[in-house]
Amino acid sequence: MLNAKYLGFLTVVFLFLSFSSVVAQAPSTDISNQAKxxxxxxxxxxxxxxMATILAKIKMRVGQEYMEVVISDDLxxxxxxxxxxxxxxxxxxxxxxxxxxxYLEEKLVIEEITFSKTRYLKVNTLRKKITTQVGKFLDKKILKDDVDLIKDLYAKKGFTTVxxxxxxxxxxxxxxxxxxxxIKEGHRVRVKRIHIQGNDFYKARKILRLIKTKKKWAFNSGSFREEVMEEDLERIISxxxxxxxxxxxxxxxxERLYKxxxxxxxxxHEGKRYFVGDVAINGNNIVSKKExxxxxxxxxxxxxxxxxKLTVDIANIRTLYFDRGYIFANVSEAASLDPETGKVGVKIDINEGGIAYIEKIKIQGNSRTRDIVIRRELRMHPGDRFDGTKLRRSKERLTNLGYFEDVNFDMEDTDYYDRKDLVVQVKEAKTGSFSFGGGFSTVDQVVGFIEIEQRNFDITNxxxxxxxxxxxxxxxxxxSTKNNLLLSFTEPWIFDYPVSGGFDLFRRNRIRSRNVGYAYDEERIGGNVRFGKLFTEYTSGNIYYKFEEVTIENFxxxxxxxxxxxxxxxxxxxxxxxIKRDSRNSVFSPTKGFVxxxxxxxxxxxxxxxxxxxxxxxxxxxxIPLKFKSVLEFRIHTGIVAEYGDSDKVPIFERFFAGGxxxxxxxxERKVGPQDTVTNDPIGGESIAVANIEYTIPIIEFLKLAVFFDTGNVWADSNDFGSGDFKSGTGLGVRVKTPIGPxxxxxxxxxxxxxxxxRRSGKFYFSVSRGF
Structure with a gap:
């Protein structure tokens, strides 16, 4: 019995010592696995x-602990x-x-770039276009992009098989x-013939006018590009x-032919033509169905x-609600085919929501222009309900200042559901200029100018x-026919009130030249002071005082x-x-409205x-705006001037002249109207009426064609106004927009x-004028 107890005791002691040994050996294991x-x-x-460049890029250093995280970051x-x-x-x-x-494998350094002989694109042009350049490291991805770029350059010229x-x-x-x-340029791919098939409803001529891809003829190269052709299909489908x-x-x-x-x-595949059946409008309470x-x-x-077209109408409905302050209005549509009538029924569901008000107005993007200059042009103010018409007018007014390249509006949420912050985002344009140059016109002949102008001036800044x-x-x-000096200053808001003021100081000298209708030298030296006020949104008025000395000599x-x-x-x-009323959509390039x-x-x-x-x-x-962004313009100018008091006639320098x-x-120039009885030089008259009709259509972004008709006359006496003998002319013209002016x-x-x-003879009129 004792032996059994003793044996059990020894067993417990042995297990305890074994466990202690394992525990005692644990520190030994940790020491062997410590980071090196x-x-x-x-x-x-x-x-x-x-080596120095490489070591400067990595954080791992001799003597520091080896860490995988550091190695990964260094890579x-x-x-x-x-x-x-x-x-x-x-x-x-x-x-x-x-x-x-x-272990490093360096990218290759480009030592030289050469091209095979090319015919249709110059090597220097290709060198400038590609990103891969001599002295840079070779990047295979960039090189592939350059290959694609060269292919695109050739494709634009019609070489789609390059x-x-x-x-x-x-x-x-x-x-x-x-x-x-x-570079294997191949042949320029040109279109010999375009054949339309499956067009039962519209003639091929109508469809061909829709697409940009044209067949080769005397006034078109007929170049073929796949991406343009895909866009043409979208135009036809649309x-x-x-x-x-x-x-x-x-x-x-x-079908590929030769060369x-x-x-x-x-x-x-035209398919069936669908017509509109019933149009149901639901959910409208604020705006009537008729509206x-x-x-x-x-x-x-x-x-x-x-x-x-349905998408356009849905947008018009949203605009209708937005103009009344219901910016949360949701308009959805659904269309379904009626199998009995074969017509498409349209269902419009409207959730009008509530009126939204302006909490704050924030101005963004104006690094130079003061906030007040922008805010005073806005037709809406904090607390007003949103109004789309006033927003569009505000954009027109800001654009007409000429200070900004772009003007946009956005909204930001506030703590109140029915209140939004109105954000005015502007991108400022260059408003100051120091310019000099020259030009020629059939009116002023050769002219040189030098000018300093700041359209967004601030005398206190x-x-x-x-x-x-x-x-x-x-x-x-x-x-050759004139010498002019001008100093002009305008403050559109005097003391931040909607009253403008300014002055002009000038010296104008006209040199005698019968080519432009002057049989004498004329010099005008003087100045004026002017004030103006905006009475309504589109109506303004101004008053002025002018004094000048006028000298006529050297006949x-x-x-x-x-x-x-x-x-x-x-x-x-x-x-x-x-007094002036101006409802034009732009003062720089109007397309609708009147002044x-x-x-x-x-x-x-x-x-x-x-x-x-x-x-x-x-x-x-x-x-009047017409199709293809064309514009029809009607202009009229009438006037009467008469003497009174001690003067027995109107001086020649204040009379009306026409022609040219x-x-x-x-x-x-100035040859329509009264003339000198001896030399036929123009002497002007006391009344004038001139009317012009001009139609312009853009050909490309900076070029317009014009067709015009002019008529009118100048009469010697103010009482003869409109008495007849009108002179008319017609013709063609081009309008080119250039950096120096029109x-x-x-x-x-x-x-x-x-x-x-x-006898009658046509005349050319050419002018290069400085834009302001």
């Missing part, structure tokens, strides 16, 4: 990249340098720690590579869909059904003097005594006022001058006999 120290770093494979840093195409890291036991070995390969010549010692682009053929399908195939010529077959139907101009009962919305202009012109030989009587220096002191102004001014001895006369004028322009580039084209070239032909001329 980096004893050495070995860089292998670098040929052109120095990323080395890859991000762009120097290496492959990197590997290994380690070896070394002096009780690790030796870290970094093949581009790159040969590489590697110097293993210097690690440099020479690249040689082998056209058919808008006409109710919503199941239409289109595809094309090509790059191809035939194109466009196969159409909604008024803005639905595309989808109407019995008309053709088109998903594109030193040293930039920008951002206040003021306008400052200093301009000098000299030429042509043999002029009449009546014309010689105009010689001398006179003082003209006058006050005037103008009409009426003015009256009076000059007299009582104001400090020595000439007594009064004058009234009406000017107007009306713009700016009034009635087809006639010599270029106009017109050819006008007179429809009536020209005063002082034996």
């Amino acid at each position: 120290i980096v004893k050495a770093i070995d860089i292998q494979g670098n040929k052109t990249i120095s 990323k840093r080395l890859y991000n340098t762009g120097y290496f195409s492959d990197i590997r890291v290994d380690r070896q036991d070394y002096e009780g720690g690790f030796k870290v070995i970094i 093949k581009v390969e790159v040969e590489t010549f590697v110097d293993e010692i210097t690690n440099k590579v020479n690249l040689h682009f082998i 056209f058919y869909e808008q006409q109710g053929f919503i199941d239409v399908k289109a595809e094309y195939s090509t 790059g010529l191809i035939n194109i077959d466009i196969n159409l 909604i139907q008024t803005v639905m101009k595309e989808i109407q009962d019995g008309g053709v059904f088109s998903r594109e 030193w040293p930039t003097f920008t951002g206040g919305g003021q306008n400052l202009q200093l301009r000098a012109e000299t030429g 042509e030989n043999n002029v009449s005594s009546a014309l010689l009587a105009e010689a001398g220096t006179n003082r003209v002191s006058q006050i005037g006022t103008t 009409v102004s009426g003015s009256f001014d009076v000059a007299g001895n009582v104001l400090g001058g020595n000439k007594d006369f009064y004058r009234t004028q009406v000017r107007g322009s009306y713009y 580039a700016r009034t009635i084209r087809g006639y010599d 270029v106009n070239l017109d050819y006008g032909y007179p429809l009536n006999d020209e005063p002082g001329e034996d």
Whole structure:
């Protein structure tokens, strides 16, 4: 019994000692697995990249603890340098720690780039276009992109079969590579014939006018590009869909001929034409059904059904609600085919939501322009309900300032569901300029100018003097027929009130030239002070006072005594006022709306001058947008000037003149109206009426064609206004937008006999003017 107990005791002791031994050995195991120290770093494979450069890019250092995280980050840093195409890291036991070995495979350095002989694209052009350049590391992805770029350049010229390969010549010692682009241009792919098949409803001529791909003929190269052809199919499908053929399908195939010529077959499956059945409108309480139907101009009962047109009408309904402040309005549509009638029923569901109000107005993007300059043009204010019409008008006003390249509006949420912050986002344009140059016109002949202008001037903002919305202009012109100086300043908001003010100081000198209708030299020196106010959204008025000294001298030989009587220096002191209504959508390039102004001014001895006369004028322009972004413009100018008091006639420098580039084209400058009885030089008249009709259509972004008709006359006496003998002209012209200003070239032909001329003859009018 004792032996058994003793044996059990010994067993327990043995197990305890065994466990203690295991526990005692545990520290020994941890010590053997402790992280080791980096004893050495070995860089292998670098040929052109120095050891110092590589070590500077990594954080691992000799003497530091070896950590996999650091190794991983160092790999990323080395890859991000762009120097290496492959990197590997290994380690070896070394002096009780690790030796870290970094194996590098450097990218090749491009030593030379050459091209095979090309015919249709210059080698220098290709060198500038590609990203791969001499001295850079060779990147295979970038090289592939460059190959695709060259193919695209050739495709734009019609070489869609071009093949581009790159040969590489590697110097293993210097690690440099020479690249040689082998370009097989092939033939330019041109279209010989386009055949339309499956078009039962529309003639092939109509469809061919829709597409940009054209067959080769005298005035078109007929180049073929696959991406353009795919876009052409989309145009055809869109056209058919808008006409109710919503199941239409289109595809094309090509037949290759000789020397790059191809035939194109466009196969159409028109399908059935669908018409609109019942149009149901649900959920409208604030806006009547009649108002909604008024803005639905595309989808109407019995008309053709088109998903594109339906989308337009849905947008019009949303705009209708937005204009009334219901910016949360949700408009959804559903279309279903009625099997009995074969028509498409349209269901429009409206969730009007509630009215939204403006919490704050935030201005973004204006680094130079002061906030107040932008805010004073907005037609909406904090607390107002959202109004789409006022937003669009605000955008027009900001755009018309000419300070911004782009103007947009956005909304931001607030703590209140029915209140949103209105965000005005602007991208500022360059408003200041120092420019000089020259030009030529049939009116002013050769002209040179130098000009300093800041359209967003701020006299208080030193040293930039920008951002206040003021306008400052200093301009000098000299030429063969005129020499002018002008200093002009305008403050559109005096003391932040909606009243404008400004002044002009000028010296204008006209040099005698019968080519432009001046039989004498004319010099005008003076200035004016002006104030204006906006009465309504589109109506404004201004008043001004002007004083100038006018000198007439150096007449042509043999002029009449009546014309010689105009010689001398006179003082003209006058006050005037103008009322204008302007609803144009743009003051720079209007396409719709009108502008009409009426003015009256009076000059007299009582104001400090020595000439007594009064004058009234009406000017107007009306713009109508038509198809293809074309515009039809109607212009009119009428005026009467008459003497009073001590003056027995209106001085020649205050009379009306017509004829030439700016009034009635087809006639010599200022030659329509009264003329000198001896020399036939123009002497002007006391009344004028000129009307112009001009149609312009854009051909490309910066080029427009124009067709015009001008008519009018100048009468010697104010009482003869509109008494007849109108002179008319018609012709063609081009309008070119250039960085230095608009270029106009017109050819006008007179429809009536020209005063002082034996026969009718057409005339060219050319002008290069500085844009402001």
